[in-house]
Amino acid sequence: MSAIVCSHIAKAYGSTSVIQDFDLEINDHEFVVFLGPSGCGKSTLLRMLAGLEQISSGELSIDGRVVNEVEPRERGIAMVFQNYALYPHMTIFDNIAFGLRRLKVPFNEIERRVGSVSATLGLGPYLNRKPSELSGGQQQRVAIARAMIKTPKVFLFDEPLSNLDAKLRNHMRVEIAKLHQSLKTTTVYVTHDQLEAMTLADRIVLMRSGQIEQVATPEEIYERPRTQFVAGFIGTPAMNFLDVTVRKTDGWRLEVAEHDFAVSGHAFRLKDGMRAVLGIRPADFSLGSKTDAAITFSGKVALAEFHGNDALISVPFGSGEVTAIVPSAARIRVGDEVTLTAPEERLHLFDQASGETLRA
Incomplete structure (x- = not known):
C-alpha cells in the first residue's frame, strides 16, 4: 500500500x-x-x-x-x-x-x-x-x-x-x-x-x-x-458569468441586463431578491430559438473565431459580451444577427457574496 x-x-x-x-x-x-x-x-x-x-x-x-x-x-x-x-x-x-x-x-x-x-x-x-x-x-x-x-x-x-x-x-x-x-x-x-x-x-x-x-x-x-x-478556472473557453437578481412571482425568474429569464429553480436553493451569479459555458449555448430553453436572447456577432469544427463567437449582452461555441458549418460572420439559447439543466448559479454554488 x-x-x-x-x-x-x-x-x-x-x-x-x-x-x-x-x-x-x-x-x-x-x-x-x-x-x-x-x-x-x-x-x-x-x-x-x-x-x-x-x-x-x-x-x-x-x-x-x-x-x-x-x-x-x-x-x-x-x-x-x-x-x-x-x-x-x-x-x-x-x-x-x-x-x-x-x-x-x-x-x-x-x-x-x-x-x-x-x-x-x-x-x-x-x-x-x-x-x-x-x-x-x-x-x-x-x-x-x-x-x-x-x-x-x-x-x-x-x-x-x-x-x-x-x-x-x-x-x-x-x-x-x-x-x-x-x-x-x-x-x-x-x-x-x-x-x-x-x-x-x-x-x-x-x-x-x-x-x-x-x-x-x-x-x-x-x-x-x-x-x-x-x-x-475549469473549461476552455472560460464560463460566462452574469450578475442576476432572483425574483419569485408565479415561478422563479432571473433578472439581468433588461432580460427576464424564467426557470423552474428545482435544482437550486433560491430566495426571492437574492443576488446571484449565473454561469453558462460557451459550449452549452445553441443557435436558434427553442421553446424549452431557459435562456434565450439575440444580438449581433461582435467577434467570430474559426476553430476548425467549431467557431467561437462573442455577442454583446448588457454592458459586456457573452461567448458561445457554435458549429463552423453555420458560417456565422461578424455583424450577423443570432439567437442563442441554453437549457436550464446546463445552467450554474452561485451566491454573489460567497461564490458558493447554489445547486441543491
Missing part, C-alpha cells in the same frame, strides 16, 4: 502563510493532480511530500508511516522536475543508472533494470548518446526513466511538460498516462494546465491561495463546480 495522508498540513515562511490546514487522502495507485494558478501553493505541497521542504505543522504519512522528519531518500518516492536535470557529460545509460550506482547495485542488475525501463519508454536506441543529442521530449523520458528505475512507492511530477512545445506536450501526456496504467504507482502531478489535469487525473485537487477549493473527478469538477472560482 502506498497511500498518502496529509493531516492539517501547514507551511509558513516567517509570518507569510503559504499552505493552511491542508487535509487530503490519496489512495494507493491513484493518480492525483494538483491544479491551480501560479502561487497557489501546489509546488510547495509537492516539495513537502518529497521532503525538500519542511512542514511547519501537521502530519504527513506515506504507506502508513509518518514521514515529517524522514529524509527524502528514505521516503520511497521519486520526483520528476520541470527542469530535466540530466548530467550533460554522461550518456543516457549512465544518467538513468546513476541512482542505482550510488546504492552500489550490482552491474548486472543495473543493466537489466536500465534495459527494462528503456524498453518501456522507447529509449533503447539512445542509451549511448549524450542529453544534448536528444529532443526535449526524449530528455524528459530520460528523467522519468531515472525516477522509474528506483521502483518507487510514489511518483511526484512537478510541471514536467511545461518546457515542451504543444505537440510534444500532447505526446508526453499520453506516454505518462500509459505509464501509469502499466505501473499503477501512486502518482501526484502538479500543473497549471487544465487539459493535463482533465486528461490524466483520477481526481483533481484544485487549489487557491494555499487551500483546497475542490477535490473531485475531472467530470464532477467540470459538471458540478463547488464555487465560482472553480467554474471559471
Whole structure:
C-alpha cells in the first residue's frame, strides 16, 4: 500500500502563510493532480511530500508511516522536475543508472533494470548518446526513466511538460498516462494546465491561495463546480458569468441586463431578491430559438473565431459580451444577427457574496 495522508498540513515562511490546514487522502495507485494558478501553493505541497521542504505543522504519512522528519531518500518516492536535470557529460545509460550506482547495485542488475525501463519508454536506441543529442521530449523520458528505475512507492511530477512545445506536450501526456496504467504507482502531478489535469487525473485537487477549493473527478469538477472560482478556472473557453437578481412571482425568474429569464429553480436553493451569479459555458449555448430553453436572447456577432469544427463567437449582452461555441458549418460572420439559447439543466448559479454554488 502506498497511500498518502496529509493531516492539517501547514507551511509558513516567517509570518507569510503559504499552505493552511491542508487535509487530503490519496489512495494507493491513484493518480492525483494538483491544479491551480501560479502561487497557489501546489509546488510547495509537492516539495513537502518529497521532503525538500519542511512542514511547519501537521502530519504527513506515506504507506502508513509518518514521514515529517524522514529524509527524502528514505521516503520511497521519486520526483520528476520541470527542469530535466540530466548530467550533460554522461550518456543516457549512465544518467538513468546513476541512482542505482550510488546504492552500489550490482552491474548486472543495473543493466537489466536500465534495459527494462528503456524498453518501456522507447529509449533503447539512445542509451549511448549524450542529453544534448536528444529532443526535449526524449530528455524528459530520460528523467522519468531515472525516477522509474528506483521502483518507487510514489511518483511526484512537478510541471514536467511545461518546457515542451504543444505537440510534444500532447505526446508526453499520453506516454505518462500509459505509464501509469502499466505501473499503477501512486502518482501526484502538479500543473497549471487544465487539459493535463482533465486528461490524466483520477481526481483533481484544485487549489487557491494555499487551500483546497475542490477535490473531485475531472467530470464532477467540470459538471458540478463547488464555487465560482472553480467554474471559471475549469473549461476552455472560460464560463460566462452574469450578475442576476432572483425574483419569485408565479415561478422563479432571473433578472439581468433588461432580460427576464424564467426557470423552474428545482435544482437550486433560491430566495426571492437574492443576488446571484449565473454561469453558462460557451459550449452549452445553441443557435436558434427553442421553446424549452431557459435562456434565450439575440444580438449581433461582435467577434467570430474559426476553430476548425467549431467557431467561437462573442455577442454583446448588457454592458459586456457573452461567448458561445457554435458549429463552423453555420458560417456565422461578424455583424450577423443570432439567437442563442441554453437549457436550464446546463445552467450554474452561485451566491454573489460567497461564490458558493447554489445547486441543491
